[in-house]
Amino acid sequence: MSRRTRLNQEMITNKALEIADRNGMETVTMAALAGELTIKSPSLYNHFKGLTEVKQAMSVKAIDLLYQHLKEAGIGKKEGSETIRAIGKAYIEFAKQHPGTYDASITAPYPYSENFQLAGEAIVGLIRESLSVYSLNEKEIMHVVRGLRSLLHGLVDLKRKGGFNLQVDIEDSQEMSLETFINGLNR
Amino acid sequence: MSRRTRLNQEMITNKALEIADRNGMETVTMAALAGELTIKSPSLYNHFKGLTEVKQAMSVKAIDLLYQHLKEAGIGKKEGSETIRAIGKAYIEFAKQHPGTYDASITAPYPYSENFQLAGEAIVGLIRESLSVYSLNEKEIMHVVRGLRSLLHGLVDLKRKGGFNLQVDIEDSQEMSLETFINGLNR
DNA sequence: TTGCAAAAACTAATGGCGTTAGTTACAATG
DNA sequence: CATTGTAACTAACGCCATTAGTTTTTGCAA
Secondary structure: OOOOOOOOHHHHHHHHHHHHHHHOHHHOOHHHHHHHOOOOHHHHHHOOOOHHHHHHHHHHHHHHHHHHHHHHHHOOOOOOHHHHHHHHHHHHHHHHHOHHHHHHHHOOOOOOOHHHHHHHHHHHHHHHHHOOOOOOOHHHHHHHHHHHHHHHHHHHHHHHOOOOOOOOOHHHHHHHHHHHHHHHOOO | OOOOOOOOHHHHHHHHHHHHHHHOHHHOOHHHHHHHOOOOHHHHHHOOOOHHHHHHHHHHHHHHHHHHHHHHHHOOOOOOHHHHHHHHHHHHHHHHHOHHHHHHHHOOOOOOOHHHHHHHHHHHHHHHHHOOOOOOOHHHHHHHHHHHHHHHHHHHHHHHOOOOOOOOOHHHHHHHHHHHHHHHOOO
16 A cells, blocks of 8 residues: 655645644644654654754745735735735734644744745835835834734734633724724824 | 741742743743742642643733833823823833743633733723823724734734844834824824 | 641652654665 | 665653652641
């Protein structure tokens, strides 16, 4: 029998992201990963140096997936608030649909991966373009990009960590907060 | 010799927060905690059911400390933007000074602790007061509170996770992002 | 002050994790 | 078909949380 296709880094990384999305990032262990790939955990060391390296690979793939998702959301939108709104909503949606992958995307791998850095800069570039209608200098642009990213991450992360008591709809809060920030860009 | 004062939950919780601030939340283990208290780890089970319960106690104490810090920052400030600015800066400063305690404060204990909920609501109340100058209804207030909390948490968390490439000053970004959000409250 | 019960320390052991070392099976290449 | 490298395996170690069972300490009542 067998006839099993040989395992490689990509297949392992995909399975790891799948587990993270299904059961949470903290359940991605060498044992769980090996189990789902129907091998024993020491065999994984033929492909990765250790769990840290697996997580690095997850980060790189994850931030790239996030970038693709945000890019598509921005296509065809008018520059300025319309694009920012679209990207912001896509960010929140991505985190909701792929919680584990999102988690992986915000954990910067150490040591720093070039691919991770590149994908991160691509996302910055995406937002940067949408800001061209506001007259901001280079530094101000970076501040705004960081602020927007922070707001979006905070909205996503606090929801996930149970930081909001219910009663008031969370998605409404996310939408309204984004509007407040966008509104604040006009001075 | 000895004459050691009997250990209790409070002393253990304080030591746990101390370790978290010094070496990071992930280094708070039963073994490390016991080691610093010069006992063996099974002895901790005379005081807590397990690590989860220790972390619950940390959360409760941590969010209360955060609340005290924010409350003091708001004293004597004019309502509205001035108070929001003060509380926001205090939030960021707290996370910088006490990274482990901050970490504990945003991880909602499960099962939900009443004390945790109360301290959380106290923080909401603090921000709520500062918003009275803006004419917002109940729901809108909650949205703004959540948005502000999210922005602040995002700014703090992304910095910690290495989500900002350097070059542009992070503290400037934090300050400017807060201003953008505050500015967005005027419509 | 002494004796006793409760509290809190201890040792020993289990099972799960990441990881390493050493060994075997497979599969591609000549 | 033989060889060689790849990728699987088993066995073992150290660290972790946790449990069970035992001994020491402590506070209080007689």
